[in-house]
Amino acid sequence: MTTPLAEEIRALIAAEGPMPVSRYMALCLGHPRHGYYMTRDPLGARGDFTTAPEISQMFGELLGLWAVAQWQQMGSPAAFRLVELGPGRGTLMADALRAARLVPDFGAAARIHLVETSPVLRAAQARTLAGHAADVAWHDRMEDVPDGPALVLANEFFDALPIDQYVWKSGHWHERRVGLDDAGRLVLGLDPAPSRAAPAFAAHLPPPAEGAVLEHLESGPARALAARLKAQGGAALIIDYGHAGGYGDTFQALEKHSFADPLAAPGAADLTAHVDFTTLALIGRAAGLRAFGPLEQGAFLARLGLAQRAARLKRDAPEEVRAGVDAAARRLAGEGAGQMGRLFKALVLAHPEIGLPPAFDSTEEWV
Ligand code: SAH
Numbered sequence: 001m002t003t004p005l006a007e008e009i010r011a012l013i014a015a016e017g018p019m020p021v022s023r024y025m026a027l028c029l030g031h032p033r034h035g036y037y038m039t040r041d042p043l044g045a046r047g048d049f050t051t052a053p054e055i056s057q058m059f060g061e062l063l064g065l066w067a068v069a070q071w072q073q074m075g076s077p078a079a080f081r082l083v084e085l086g087p088g089r090g091t092l093m094a095d096a097l098r099a100a101r102l103v104p105d106f107g108a109a110a111r112i113h114l115v116e117t118s119p120v121l122r123a124a125q126a127r128t129l130a131g132h133a134a135d136v137a138w139h140d141r142m143e144d145v146p147d148g149p150a151l152v153l154a155n156e157f158f159d160a161l162p163i164d165q166y167v168w169k170s171g172h173w174h175e176r177r178v179g180l181d182d183a184g185r186l187v188l189g190l191d192p193a194p195s196r197a198a199p200a201f202a203a204h205l206p207p208p209a210e211g212a213v214l215e216h217l218e219s220g221p222a223r224a225l226a227a228r229l230k231a232q233g234g235a236a237l238i239i240d241y242g243h244a245g246g247y248g249d250t251f252q253a254l255e256k257h258s259f260a261d262p263l264a265a266p267g268a269a270d271l272t273a274h275v276d277f278t279t280l281a282l283i284g285r286a287a288g289l290r291a292f293g294p295l296e297q298g299a300f301l302a303r304l305g306l307a308q309r310a311a312r313l314k315r316d317a318p319e320e321v322r323a324g325v326d327a328a329a330r331r332l333a334g335e336g337a338g339q340m341g342r343l344f345k346a347l348v349l350a351h352p353e354i355g356l357p358p359a360f361d362s363t364e365e366w367v
Contacts (some may be wrong), residue, residue, distance in 0.1 A: 005028065013179055029270075030117060038117070052344070056329070070350075093128075093129060113145045141224070164176075173199060222284075237346060244278050254269065294346060
């Protein structure tokens, strides 16, 4: 399928030469007119993918309780920023705020800030949150959130940030680039010159085998988040699909809930990469934060009381509701194929003066 963005990318490559994977991803997802997130709401059964908050209200509710407990550990500040990065339809924030009504002081202290670049999803968030929060402010970047201690939630945000890829060939890392073949089609190739940046990204990894793929997350947003938390206090809960580092090619496209060729339909398919939690934890530690996890989502939700919350929702409910609650709990926390309990993981970055984050134990800290 050719798309308007494919034409534009082909013209760019013809003029300037092959582009890094990160530039291709940034154009496909964030191009102001043709970018995937800028033009549509991709979530839900009829979209291209679904996410934990869209599967069940229990997810956002449990994260809301986590946020309340974390806020109490911070000494219950009378004003703080409750920030969500990439809030999608606003479902997680609405469910979290509803659950947090148990502790009215939390809601009174929270100023809601949503970091979102998509005009389509900003509109969806405004609709969802209309009955839940009087004041919501939107920002393009974490750096634009006003001063003050912050609690930050990010579910499936980091997987949508651009990555670069490097391939180990004959003793050197070479950057993977998107170029054109003889027929003018988009193809992946390698920069013939060895990469000067890649060796530093691989410094904490074992020696690579021929053909190994190294992925590097665009680190600006994580660094900005970490620096802010260190300077002004607070903590971030990052949940995503990902791994604890290593080699491998996870660059993928999702269309109608199936994997697709990431070069086939620029701007019309979602592009993602698995999140490297080791890199995120090291960025947090380098900024002077404490890092906890990654803890598998199944274990994380169980510790926050998923079973109890499911039992409460099932009490006095008709049979089809009960079955739906059980199915959602299995999807969120189960360990089998298609279930999210093992693939998805939770990482917390916290200011050093805050104690152990709720649902983590001291053996799960990076030291
Ligand atoms: N957290 C939501 C949505 C996940 S989809 C959920 O769990 O359902 C990714 C979200 O991040 C979308 O809201 C998308 O528009 C937003 N996003 C993607 N790239 C972004 C960027 N660079 N800056 C801010 N938001 C971004």
